[in-house]
Amino acid sequence: MSVPARTEVLVVGGGPVGLAAALQARRAGREVVVVDRRDGVIDKACGEGLLPGALAAVLDLGVDPPGHPLAGISYRDATRHADHPFAAGPGRGVRRTALHAALRDRALAEGVQIEQATLRGLSQDARGVDVALDTSHGAAHHDDQDAGGPRTLVRASWVLGCDGLHSTVRRLTGLDVPARGRARFGLRTHYRTAPWSDLVEVHWTSHAEAYVTPVAPDVVGVAVLARRGDTGRRPGGDPPAARTDDDGAPAGLAAFAELADRLRDAPVLGRVRGAGPLRQRARRRAAGRVRLVGDASGYVDALTGEGVRVGLAQADAVVRHLDDAATYERAWSRATRDYRVLTTGLLAWAGSPARGAIVPAASAAPWLFGAVVERLAR
Incomplete structure (x- = not known):
């Protein structure tokens, strides 16, 4: 297959969050194409623990990856x-490759088109987004926006940037904010x-x-x-x-x-x-007909292990509010609030002279430690 000239929803980034967004869009009756610069099953550095809330969200997508109970x-x-x-x-410990393979198989089974291509540029108007893709065989090996190779132009009604920490979509839409610290x-x-x-x-x-x-x-x-x-x-x-x-x-x-x-x-x-660097910031989650989802939308740290749960919640929210940027921004804020507040607080503590008191405090106040864990795990 090849990337079509037109599609309703173009998902840039074929990791778990991008595939979840594509599944949600298909189930909403939309035509969906996913592009990623890498082909096949994609591995990534991550903790690989699905906390109970994340596991429930994965199962709701019709995916039941193999793993170990947590x-x-x-x-x-x-x-x-x-x-x-x-x-x-319990939650479940799942190899990143196993999770990705299960989501990819489900997406393909439900009619999502997945292609290997690298984003090189985009421009938009009130009705859609024109996306320039490099579809050459070596596209996965270079990240320069101006790198050579055959270009495919795709017209999409919507673009979902699910392309991770160092999101090209975020950069090309001017939503990048330099991280501090x-x-x-x-x-x-x-x-x-x-x-x-x-x-x-x-x-x-x-x-x-x-x-x-x-x-x-x-x-x-x-x-x-x-x-x-x-x-x-x-x-x-x-x-x-x-x-x-x-x-x-x-x-x-x-x-x-x-x-x-x-x-x-x-x-x-x-x-x-x-x-890394793990800390990433975005000015907002939408620019015209482009939406940022998952790590591309802003990321604090992996300290609390919530990346998959938060990303899947965003994937659901972006499709439900695809035509309303302000409503998606509010839904994104609600979906990520606990993660942002608790991770930012724990990260500040971990970076302070009082870092050594974290485990003693958790041991001395098990009720507080348990409350925090339950808040993150839901």
């Missing part, structure tokens, strides 16, 4: 821990070992957090989050995705003594993936 959250440091089981039942990055890899817990473990040190998520009976995923410099980035040098220890594990994992000891003899599966 009973709750555990915050841990070198001397203590605080555990809270989910009141609403010291940047944070994430690294993620997998280990071949049986999960030792059915909780998502969050290990805290003075400079970083490590998230351990069981994703299969014999695989755990580990994601490390830290500020620039604390993940091993050199000024002007390689990004965190390229930084590993001699055994192939994410740089800095040795700082988590309990975790490093558990994983000492476990084989590393695949390569380390990186993401």
Whole structure:
């Protein structure tokens, strides 16, 4: 197949949020085309834990990806821990590739057209958006807006920018806002070992957090989050995705003594993936007939593990309010409020001299820790 000259809804970005938005649009009776610069099943650095609310939203889309049950959250440091089981039942640890494959299959089954193409430009008028796409075979390997290659022009009634943290749609529509503060990055890899817990473990040190998520009976995923410099980035040098220890594990994992000891003899599966800077801002979520959805619409941090739930809520809201930018902006604000408030607050605490009190406070006030977890998990 090839990208058609016209479509009602063009979704730029074929990750889970883009595919969810495409499914919602198809179920609303709209013609939908999804384009992404990468082909096939897409992997990404993420924590891979679907909290109960996110799992329910995924199941509502008719998708039931394989994984490992998640009973709750555990915050841990070198001397203590605080555990809270989910009141609403388990979530699920799911490999990013498994989630993407299941959503992609569902979208194709429901008539969504998915094509490999790279966004190069867009312009719009009162009736639609003209989108320039690079459909050359090598499109996935270059990000320069002016890069060569055959151009396909598509006329869409609406464009949904679901293209992640470093959204080209956000940049081309003038909605980008420079992020402030010291940047944070994430690294993620997998280990071949049986999960030792059915909780998502969050290990805290003075400079970083490590998230351990069981994703299969014999695989755990580990994601490390830290500020620039604390993940091993050199000024002007390689990004965190390229930084590993001699055994192939994410740089800095040795700082988590309990975790490093558990994983000492476990084989590393695949390569380390990186993401960041995590903090991204947008002026607003709409410009004419363009809408921003998911990470492209603005992102605080991965600290609370809510990315999928919040993104799926936005995908539902944008389709319900496609023709009303102001109403979508209000729906976006409601859908992301808890995530923005709680993540911003916890991030500020984690970046302060009082960072070391986070796990002791959670342990000393389990009712408060439980309330926060339940707020995030719903």
